[in-house]
Amino acid sequence: MGILQEEITRRSVIAGAGGLVLSFSLNRAFAQEPLPAMPPAPPETLPGSLDDERFLDSWIRIDPDNSVTVFTGKAELGQGIRTALLQVAAEELEVDPAEIRLITADTGRTPNEGFTAGSQSMQNSGTAIRNAAAQVRALLLAEAARRFGMAATELRAENKAVLAKDGRRATYGELVSGQMLHVEAQPQSALKPPGTFRVIGKTLPRVDIPGKVTGQPAYVHDLRLEGMLHARVVRPPSPAARLTEVDASAAEALPGVVAVVRDGDFLAVVASKEFQAVNAMRALAANARWQEGETLPDQTDLAAELQRLESEVGTVAEAGMLSSDGKIFEATFSRPYQIHGSIGPSCAVAQMKADGTLDVWSHTQGVFPDRAAIAEMLAMPEDKVHVIHMEGSGCYGHNGADDAAADAALIASKLPGKPIRVQWMREQEHSWEPYGPAMLMKISAALDDQGRIASWAYDLWSNTHSTRPGGAGALLAARHKAEAFQPKPAKLNISPSGNGDRNADPLYVIPNKRVLWHFLADMPLRVSALRALGAYANVFAIESTIDELALIAEADPVEFRLRHMEDPRARAVIELAAQRFGWDNAQMPRNRGRGFGFARYKNLAAYLAVAMEVDVEPETGRVHVIRAVSAIDSGEIVNPDGIRNQTEGGILQSISWTLYEAVAFDRTRITSTDWSSYPILRFASVPQSVEVHIVERPGEPFLGTGEAAQGPAAAAVANAIRDATGKRLYDLPFTRDRIRNAVGRA
Amino acid sequence: MVSLTVNGSPHQIDADPATPLLYVLREELALNGAKYGCGLGQCGSCTVVVDGEAVLSCMVPIMLLEGREITTIEGLGTIDEPGPLQQAFIELQAAQCGYCIPGMMMSAHALLRRNARPSEEEIREALTTNLCRCGTHMRILAAIRRAGELMQAASLPAADQGRAG
Ligand code: FES
Ligand code: FES
Numbered sequence: 001m002g003i004l005q006e007e008i009t010r011r012s013v014i015a016g017a018g019g020l021v022l023s024f025s026l027n028r029a030f031a032q033e034p035l036p037a038m039p040p041a042p043p044e045t046l047p048g049s050l051d052d053e054r055f056l057d058s059w060i061r062i063d064p065d066n067s068v069t070v071f072t073g074k075a076e077l078g079q080g081i082r083t084a085l086l087q088v089a090a091e092e093l094e095v096d097p098a099e100i101r102l103i104t105a106d107t108g109r110t111p112n113e114g115f116t117a118g119s120q121s122m123q124n125s126g127t128a129i130r131n132a133a134a135q136v137r138a139l140l141l142a143e144a145a146r147r148f149g150m151a152a153t154e155l156r157a158e159n160k161a162v163l164a165k166d167g168r169r170a171t172y173g174e175l176v177s178g179q180m181l182h183v184e185a186q187p188q189s190a191l192k193p194p195g196t197f198r199v200i201g202k203t204l205p206r207v208d209i210p211g212k213v214t215g216q217p218a219y220v221h222d223l224r225l226e227g228m229l230h231a232r233v234v235r236p237p238s239p240a241a242r243l244t245e246v247d248a249s250a251a252e253a254l255p256g257v258v259a260v261v262r263d264g265d266f267l268a269v270v271a272s273k274e275f276q277a278v279n280a281m282r283a284l285a286a287n288a289r290w291q292e293g294e295t296l297p298d299q300t301d302l303a304a305e306l307q308r309l310e311s312e313v314g315t316v317a318e319a320g321m322l323s324s325d326g327k328i329f330e331a332t333f334s335r336p337y338q339i340h341g342s343i344g345p346s347c348a349v350a351q352m353k354a355d356g357t358l359d360v361w362s363h364t365q366g367v368f369p370d371r372a373a374i375a376e377m378l379a380m381p382e383d384k385v386h387v388i389h390m391e392g393s394g395c396y397g398h399n400g401a402d403d404a405a406a407d408a409a410l411i412a413s414k415l416p417g418k419p420i421r422v423q424w425m426r427e428q429e430h431s432w433e434p435y436g437p438a439m440l441m442k443i444s445a446a447l448d449d450q451g452r453i454a455s456w457a458y459d460l461w462s463n464t465h466s467t468r469p470g471g472a473g474a475l476l477a478a479r480h481k482a483e484a485f486q487p488k489p490a491k492l493n494i495s496p497s498g499n500g501d502r503n504a505d506p507l508y509v510i511p512n513k514r515v516l517w518h519f520l521a522d523m524p525l526r527v528s529a530l531r532a533l534g535a536y537a538n539v540f541a542i543e544s545t546i547d548e549l550a551l552i553a554e555a556d557p558v559e560f561r562l563r564h565m566e567d568p569r570a571r572a573v574i575e576l577a578a579q580r581f582g583w584d585n586a587q588m589p590r591n592r593g594r595g596f597g598f599a600r601y602k603n604l605a606a607y608l609a610v611a612m613e614v615d616v617e618p619e620t621g622r623v624h625v626i627r628a629v630s631a632i633d634s635g636e637i638v639n640p641d642g643i644r645n646q647t648e649g650g651i652l653q654s655i656s657w658t659l660y661e662a663v664a665f666d667r668t669r670i671t672s673t674d675w676s677s678y679p680i681l682r683f684a685s686v687p688q689s690v691e692v693h694i695v696e697r698p699g700e701p702f703l704g705t706g707e708a709a710q711g712p713a714a715a716a717v718a719n720a721i722r723d724a725t726g727k728r729l730y731d732l733p734f735t736r737d738r739i740r741n742a743v744g745r746a
Numbered sequence: 747m748v749s750l751t752v753n754g755s756p757h758q759i760d761a762d763p764a765t766p767l768l769y770v771l772r773e774e775l776a777l778n779g780a781k782y783g784c785g786l787g788q789c790g791s792c793t794v795v796v797d798g799e800a801v802l803s804c805m806v807p808i809m810l811l812e813g814r815e816i817t818t819i820e821g822l823g824t825i826d827e828p829g830p831l832q833q834a835f836i837e838l839q840a841a842q843c844g845y846c847i848p849g850m851m852m853s854a855h856a857l858l859r860r861n862a863r864p865s866e867e868e869i870r871e872a873l874t875t876n877l878c879r880c881g882t883h884m885r886i887l888a889a890i891r892r893a894g895e896l897m898q899a900a901s902l903p904a905a906d907q908g909r910a911g
Contacts, residue, residue, distance in 0.1 A: 078843025078844065206839055208841075208844070209839060213819070213847055214819065214825045214828060215819045217778050218778065219778075221782070222778040255762070273769070275766065341879055343783050343791055343846045344845045392843075394845065426783070426785060426788075426789075649880045650881065652881030652884070653881040656881070681883070682877070683870040686870070686887070
């Protein structure tokens, strides 16, 4: 098929080129002074991911036919990263974005950039590609200067060629030779100044959208390989269930069934056609006996369960001395387990080839860590496993992608030669993806008689929010197979960007504070990274408290925030969102309210403030967000429409989490297994308008965008409901029942 | 053998007549537009149009579809010559991951065929089954409004078009 064929051709082209080795040293281009003979100094820190993959040609390749290829270890997840990376490369290389071929995450071809997560792709990969591109441009200019016998300053790069003032011209393809780009990058690059940008900061239409709206193959789900078979996994009925007995005969007798695979508690069917596999999966499930156990916590008293599971305490932030003088606000907030809930269930294709190597196509966020885990599971050397990223349905964190890849790999290892496609069923995605962890947050804050926050005690209970990289033990198939792998024990780790404690330390100026993470090592429900990690619920709790304190201080909530904020960039987004919203204290109609939320993501990345207007129906408990107005500062802007698109999406997704979403379970099984038992936002409840205003910061570092809205949007909803009804809601999500109970029939 | 007409072309399908249309579109006809999302009639990502009506292809066995006109997103235009609905989604950049988008477009296609100037309520109503997890809703709504305009402009006589533009 097309994609495979192309893979092979490109690979051989890439492997075959570069045969001619010329000793062109980087020093020539960057030389200011000759290098003295000294013992090698420790390597200098390079910008972004260049620090890990230090050679320019790991990132940028120019072939004699003048084609330009850019490599990134990051993956397109629907966030538009392809387009933004093309923009930075095109800018610094002086090439049209359409003329660049971009290769994303592939263990055989691209740099290892770990996971595509944490809104860090622009900081890591964007920064690396931008600097590498600028240095490649400098090398090409230097080479042209040498050939033309003139100073590089007399030359300019344009449209894949270097031009001299006298009209002489050499294409990049003509200039590049042998190992010219196989040199280590330098710490400093001559980046283009923001005033000269052609592509950065401009809205470039997303390169993937035309294909996606016309039915081109775009996702791993669309991969069709010659002779491909379809597999379905029969998952256990509950997290701790063990397979005691299975009669495969009924499934095996069904049309098209090629094999039934059993390895311990791992059970799967393989068939020629996809729907045959679905039918066979059902027949096999009906004839499997499982032993189940009551291993899940009591959902009706999750707060107590979380506190009972506490294993250790970490100090996230501490300053001054706590005191209980002044007016006190105390509250307990909670967040349930929530799902990623990709619209397309996880999918992967794997093929064990005759030479003993395994190819895996996956929508994983980390091709390299996934390769390591799969190799470990199958006891194969890592270099015999090749993981290639293909897009999936949006994932919003660590969903079932890696598990589906492991399913396909395990099945393929038992049926060598055949490409095996596995797609999860909807019920499997809802029941088996790793969830965003439940959290409990207790706050006690004191206000002094000047109306300023004097003391702040914050206690948070939660599991780790990331079980990556977890090796084979993180993969369901590896846990279920006969030679089972165990998950790695989770460790408490307090870091600047945070995990469960992400954004637990408020950015506001508070002289006396103590923030603790009560860490739960045991994971009664399997959890991992969900967009924004702990920041979603921490910001919800902090910003709800800020509003209550503003009420006690009889201050306007926006003014109260500004009163406690010194960071000028934070102040700027708060003021911009308030102004564009038309924030004031005018009386609203009955059951209408306005609410505000702010955070600087991770306390070190993008700033986002959002104001919302909501309407609450006391009789039905229905909350309708009418409009949302946000302001974001994510550093230098590469693609403004990309920032708007992701921010709108973050706001709407957070509204959905906040109003509707909770994983449901009894003591044995997950019971929220589809979209009716786990509802999400529908069109009838979508706001009338969502605005995103971007603060321009030319020349500032990229701060990332994707996760900035999750916490502030939840807080804005909560605060607007408080404003509309006079009732504070503490437990997410704000379902109709909870609203009715809180508001009652007035 | 079941005979199906998809995007105007007849096909003889060698599959169990109880097979839902979705699997036949994707596997036998190698069409990528309709997507598996739930197989339960809950998400709309498999939506196609049958005789002018939006239909969840994961729920309908092919034996019920003989002699009907089936349209998928591939029938609305191509990457080189996108139809008005496709143009509108491109123009408004109405996708994040894009997985839900073909289903959204087919629900919209059924609506716009009946009514090129739907109200906001009518658009939302037509999309009740369709779920989007990326939160692309605002852009999807805007793209559908825009597609209605493009379709109207295309159906006006040439002289009027000049004036309208
Ligand atoms: S796949 Fe058909 S409605 Fe979800
Ligand atoms: S764009 Fe990703 S689900 Fe709608």
